[in-house]
Amino acid sequence: MSKKILVTGATGFIGSRLVEKLVSKGDDIFLLVRKTSDLTAISGVLDKVRLVYGDITDKASVDAAVRGMDLVYHTAGITYMGDRKNEQLYPINVDGTRYILQAAAASGVRRVLHVSSISAVGVAFQGKPLDETAVWNFDLLGLEYARSKHLAEIAVADAVKNGLDCVIVNPAYVFGAGDVNFNAGRMIKDIYKRRLPCYPTGGICVVDVEIVSETIIAAMEKGRTGERYIIGGDNITYKQLADTISKVTGAPRILFPFPFWLGKLLKPVIDILKEKGLVSKLFNLSMFRVASEYLYYDSSKAVNELGMRREPCENCLRKAFEWYRDRNMLDN
Numbered sequence: 001m002s003k004k005i006l007v008t009g010a011t012g013f014i015g016s017r018l019v020e021k022l023v024s025k026g027d028d029i030f031l032l033v034r035k036t037s038d039l040t041a042i043s044g045v046l047d048k049v050r051l052v053y054g055d056i057t058d059k060a061s062v063d064a065a066v067r068g069m070d071l072v073y074h075t076a077g078i079t080y081m082g083d084r085k086n087e088q089l090y091p092i093n094v095d096g097t098r099y100i101l102q103a104a105a106a107s108g109v110r111r112v113l114h115v116s117s118i119s120a121v122g123v124a125f126q127g128k129p130l131d132e133t134a135v136w137n138f139d140l141l142g143l144e145y146a147r148s149k150h151l152a153e154i155a156v157a158d159a160v161k162n163g164l165d166c167v168i169v170n171p172a173y174v175f176g177a178g179d180v181n182f183n184a185g186r187m188i189k190d191i192y193k194r195r196l197p198c199y200p201t202g203g204i205c206v207v208d209v210e211i212v213s214e215t216i217i218a219a220m221e222k223g224r225t226g227e228r229y230i231i232g233g234d235n236i237t238y239k240q241l242a243d244t245i246s247k248v249t250g251a252p253r254i255l256f257p258f259p260f261w262l263g264k265l266l267k268p269v270i271d272i273l274k275e276k277g278l279v280s281k282l283f284n285l286s287m288f289r290v291a292s293e294y295l296y297y298d299s300s301k302a303v304n305e306l307g308m309r310r311e312p313c314e315n316c317l318r319k320a321f322e323w324y325r326d327r328n329m330l331d332n
Helices: 013-025 040-048 059-066 086-107 144-161 185-192 209-222 238-249 260-275 285-291 300-306 313-326
Strands: 004-008 028-033 050-053 071-074 111-115 166-171 173-175 203-208 228-231 234-237
Touching: 004 013, 013 028, 013 040, 013 071, 013 209, 028 059, 050 059, 059 086, 071 086, 071 209, 086 111, 086 144, 111 144, 111 209, 144 166, 166 209, 173 209, 173 313, 185 238, 185 313, 203 209, 203 238, 203 313, 209 228, 209 300, 209 313, 228 300, 234 238, 238 313
Parallel strands: 004 028, 004 071, 028 050, 071 111, 111 166, 166 228, 173 203
Antiparallel strands: 203 234
16 A cells, blocks of 8 residues: 655755656655755656655645645755854754654654764764764764754653654765765865865764665665664765766866865955855865864674665766766856
8 A cells, every 4th residue: 555755845956866766666755845946956756756746844835735644754854064154054954853752743753864964963073983872072073953953862861751753864975876966976066166275184974865765765664763864875085085076077186285274264265265265165164163173983783684785986986977968067
């Protein structure tokens, strides 16, 4: 018997790849979208899904969208590492999550899968990969995005205590085909276009979007209630990441590190260069503060309990680059 499944955030990078996998399973898939949403990322599946118009920040439309659903994949959220969009973070990431949870509880939804972030897990200050038991410490970096994702997870934990069946997944730094908005893919484009003259001094956990979407479905099907699962891959320094992107794209290697203290010192110059399009938009102090630390994670739990597969990070970087190149998305 087919299930009625609601997906929020379906027009985003992870959400759109998730929907592509869900439509092949024979269930009735509903997507909560705004009337102004860009549907480019899901254009290939529009004939296989039903659109429900609303907004994650509007409780009434969330209630209407969730009503009658069996399962909810909550992937909607805003990811922003700077400071200019802080006022959007809490209505979308925190209040929107609460509205989904409240509506699911009121409607008798069987299970909610909440897509969180590694920023809700913590920072590996000593370089040792963190697992799901880590105590959240991202507040030490002052990143409001991380705080919003942490608060959303607290809301999920409260909902579980009140009897709602929820599972959390924490994707790492996600690359791959289909990143139309150049989220992680911005680094590929900027290295290819020679707009990233230096690399940050920290490290990151890299994973393919296909692995993420597969594991999200596995978490819905097999994850334990109230548990969270890190979905990550290779833990590499930004130097290693930049070298691999250069190898994949054929761009010159980036030779110089860019420590956070230097970014603070050169901020006025960097801002001018950014306005002229000469350096990457990634050059903001919030981003570089985070990138100066190690965001390393241990995904063993997802491997052991959900059957998450692994593959070298070079594979997803290559797939992302070729996807951009084949669509002439790297020319401007």
